[in-house]
Amino acid sequence: MYDKITAPSVGTKITFKDGEPIVPDDPIIPFIRGDGTGYDIWPATQKVLEAAVKTAYGDKKKINWFKIYAGDEACEHYGQFQYLPEDTLQAIREYGVAIKGPLTTPVGGGIRSLNVALRQINDLYACVRPCRYYPGTPSPHKYPERLDVIIYRENTEDIYLGIEWKAETETAKKLIDFLNQDLIPNTPEHGKKQIPLDAGIGIKPISKKGSQRLVRRAIKHALQLPENKQMVTLVHKGNIMKYTEGAFRDWGYELATTEFRQECVTERESWILSNKENNPDLSLEENARQVEPGFDSVTPQRREEIIAEVKAILDTLWDSHGDGKWKQKVMVNDRIADSIFQQIQTRPEEYSILATMNLNGDYISDAAAALVGGLGMGPGANIGDQCAIFEATHGTAPKHAGLDRVNPGSLILSGVMMLEYLGWSEAAQLVEKGLAGAIAHKKVTYDLARMMTPKVDPPLKCSEFAQAIIDHF
Ligand SMILES: NC(=O)C1=CN([C@@H]2O[C@H](COP(=O)(O)OP(=O)(O)OC[C@H]3O[C@@H](n4cnc5c(N)ncnc54)[C@H](OP(=O)(O)O)[C@@H]3O)[C@@H](O)[C@H]2O)C=CC1
Ligand SMILES: O=C(O)CCC(=O)C(=O)O
Ligand SMILES: [Mg+2]
Known part of the structure; x- marks a missing residue:
């Protein structure tokens, strides 16, 4: 029972089995x-999605929209400070698949993010954000068509968990005191570091479970991509944040090389295997020297460890991955976060799925x-196993x-992702075709119009662009 909303009287609920939606022809x-701008872009989106479903399926399929409230509109409907009413949470829980404008x-x-709250409450642990180029779209980049990446951003933890304390409050001071007096001095690697007494404090939890379920989804997605895009890059700042971001990388590799052992190869493994392929007589030590920068300057004990690692990889992987077989596997590599920002500009074609923690993925x-x-x-899209x-x-x-x-x-395009998620790919393709057609004919809104040469003036309105997409189905 809802307090102030009413579900459509016709239509059927989407249900979930083993993390996948079971979709009726008339979902609510x-x-x-x-x-x-949700005020502008939602009606435009609704119109395009409805037109696509109608064109693709006639009367066979239909979305039954259920209006629910969050943000300013919720306060107007439910009263002051009612930003995320229980009705809204219940409707999302019950119907499983929803779409939203920005909040x-x-x-x-002030209030903490309603967007983040919706992701955490519904355990929508994977934020999936594809960035691909539609021909004719103006771009500040010289070769935008070379970028075709999908960001898989962990969506429930990291500093977005929102556990932080304002500077100078009792709790912040108490926590700083505890850290300065007790935990830091008792952790030798922290030396004589001390936290400034007037600092605000935030907590950055990165868990093994959270990291691995995200990477699992990313690898499963990579397995569906064309062969040349079967890559997952673990993005992290693990050189600085060793036990959070560094652990994300290590847990990602651990998952890839256990649960997906037959399907994946790591970049380092691929170097070791290809060294042997190029020179079957290569000694273990020489192979190790070629894959480990600075091999000759590390301690003898470390050198032995690297040689043992090379041996173990060749012993266990040669049959399944050697002789070039690794080229048919999902390549899992990692890049430091600052570097990936320049890599997607200088070498965009070398990347496909970027698996990230919450903050890096946001940026x-x-x-x-x-x-x-x-x-x-x-x-x-924010995706979980039940919603x-x-x-x-x-x-x-x-x-x-x-x-x-x-x-x-x-x-x-988020609606297109939703149609694909429902398995309604004919409708999804129509929208993409319409969007590409509108852009190719320079029927664009201000943001694209101002970058086009010659400049498109006047640009289309938001609502006109929606119509232009439909006209180009
Ligand atoms: N998931 C969500 O609901 C999110 C909510 N937010 C919240 O949104 C609020 C505003 O954030 P803000 O920093 O302004 O960032 P926004 O992303 O809202 O906008 C920044 C700029 O991006 C461009 N832009 C955004 N949307 C469009 C669009 N549909 N078409 C064309 N250009 C667009 C505009 O650039 P220009 O003016 O140069 O043309 C705009 O000024 C904050 O409260 C923030 O917390 C932020 C991100 C996600
Ligand atoms: O929730 C917000 O206000 C911002 C979130 C955000 O930037 C994002 O999810 O990309
Ligand atoms: Mg953001």
Whole structure:
């Protein structure tokens, strides 16, 4: 029973089995309009998705939309400070698949993110954000078509868990005191470090379970991709944050080389195997020297360890992965986070799936979207084992709100991800075709129009762009 909303009287619930949705032809799908530009982009999205389903399936399939509330609209409907009503949570729980516009989060004080809350409450542990290029889209990058990456961002932990204490509060002081007096002095590797007494403190939990379930999904996705895109890159800043970001990398490799042993090869393993393929008589020591930079300057004991590692890899993997067989496996490698920001610009074609922790994934998904046309073209999905919520990468863009101006492509493409998730690929393909057609004919909103040469003036409104997509189905 809901308090202030009513589910459609027709339609059927989506259910889940083994983490996958079972989708009827008439699913009920809750939607949240969103704050700011959600007012503009949600109606545009709804119109395009409805038209695509109708064109693809006639009367055989239909989405029955269920309006639910969050953010400013929820406060208008439910009362002051009712940003995320229980009705909304219950509807998402019951119906399993939802789509939403962006929601505002104040900086500094005020409420914590409703977007993050929805992901945590529903255990939507994988934030999936594809960044691919649609021909004709203007881009600040010279070769945007070379970028085709999917960001798999861990969505429930890291500093986004929101466990932090404001500077100068009793609890912050108590915690700092405890750390300075007790934990830090008793951890020799921390030396004489001390936390400034006026610091705010945040906690960054990265768990093995959280890391591995994310990487598991990323590898499973890679296995569905064309052979040349079967790669998963673990993105981390593990040189600095050894026990959080470094552990994410190690747990990622551990999963790849145990659960997916037959399907995966690590980059380092591929070097060792190909060294032997290129020179079957290569000694273990020479192979180790070729894969380990600075091999000759490390201690003898370390050298022995590296040689033993090379031997173990050749002994255990040669039959299944050697003689070039590793080239048919999912390549799992890792890159340090700052480096991957330049790599996606300088060598975009070398990357496919980027598996990241929460904060790094947040940063890199905006940066990657910029390369293929901007945030107006950045879709996303939050996926768990019992629920999925689709939403754009960007936020509420308040200065553009209510002007029928921004690019709804981001939410429309999130809708495409939703249609694919439902298994309605004919409708999904129609929307992509329509979007590509509209862009190719320079029927674009302000964000793309201003980057085109010659500049497109006047640009289409948000609502007109939606119609242009439908016109190009
Ligand atoms: N999942 C969510 O709901 C998210 C919510 N937020 C929240 O959104 C609020 C505003 O954040 P803000 O920092 O302004 O970031 P936004 O992502 O909302 O907007 C930043 C800029 O990106 C461009 N942009 C965003 N959306 C579009 C679009 N649909 N079409 C074309 N261009 C677009 C605009 O650039 P320009 O003006 O240069 O054209 C805009 O000014 C904050 O409260 C933030 O917390 C942020 C991210 C995700
Ligand atoms: O929830 C927010 O306000 C911001 C979240 C965000 O930037 C994101 O998920 O990409
Ligand atoms: Mg973000």
